[in-house]
Amino acid sequence: MAYKEQYPSALLTEAVEAISSLPGVGRRSALRLALHLLKQPAENVHHFTSAINDLRDGVRYCSRCRMISDDDVCSICSDKSRDQRTICVVESVRDVMSIEATGQYHGVYHVLGGIISPIAGVGPSDLTIKELTERVNALEQPQTAEVILALSGDVEGETTAFYIYRQIEASGVRVSALARGLGFGDDLEYADSLTLGRSITNRQVFKP
């Protein structure tokens, strides 16, 4: 705090406080960024802050999958070439972008907006699980549709997956989960035993 009081101007102090509220940005980085912004032309700085305000104020979410979208229905949900009967359930917008980047998935998504975590105070009602259940229940011939639980492999992820499974199993929809195992290029010697154990149990037919 002694360092803080040495800022030469109240405006600079305010800006550093604001910037250092960002995750992963300490006070020193915040000062560096503030002094950088000071050196830029005013219109560049206004463009920077407007882009952020516009995002926050103008953001919309797809009414079906809750992905960030410019329209009521996102480009993935409205894409007729994608399999609308395969729903990949993910925690966040970023997960959708990661899976899209693989180019391997041609179904649609459902963004939960978080993960069940009693420690963080996040319960099922804070997520879009009810909306997912309604989507699944609205599917015709659910036996031929599929829900992929693409959640992280930690306790929260497993808990959330289990909770969702309980909500949708009665519909008869097929439920799958991401394959767990050694990553490509992973060394057997350094794999943790849980992952290696699952890799053996879930071994796959060798396809040369």
Add this chain to the structure above:
Amino acid sequence: MAYKEQYPSALLTEAVEAISSLPGVGRRSALRLALHLLKQPAENVHHFTSAINDLRDGVRYCSRCRMISDDDVCSICSDKSRDQRTICVVESVRDVMSIEATGQYHGVYHVLGGIISPIAGVGPSDLTIKELTERVNALEQPQTAEVILALSGDVEGETTAFYIYRQIEASGVRVSALARGLGFGDDLEYADSLTLGRSITNRQVFKP
């Protein structure tokens, strides 16, 4: 660029572009920050952007030393307990803050606003060297006043120091430079030979 086109919304794309224009912030970090800001209450985001706009639009510089200041004359220049006849010349606002943090200096400053660098296209007229010369020439009895050249030890710093020295030497003011040598706790074995050489040449009386 393929990655960029996968952003699900134009607003998000704009915000990520803007945030990744900051130094040291890549596109991945920018996306992380943009999604973080999306999760915050709108008033927090507006406070964040206002603090930055206020800094850029409202910033003032001390009319004497060019330090960032809320007033026409900064708190250091207007501090009667400080030695107004010892002027420490630094490159940037951050340097002033670094020296202030040492608590070892009780004179005033002069912020150049950069360093002479032909490669970066920065010449003497882009800096506040003229203002410094005027300040020095206005000193009464300059022989008993002092200018400390506290510039970095690289080629640009040495060039700038030499240029300033030429501008102010005729005034008769005493000119000094930061001591160069081994840092506290530095290991002799790992010091570069230039630094070690200067440390030997400029050896000081041992004061136990």
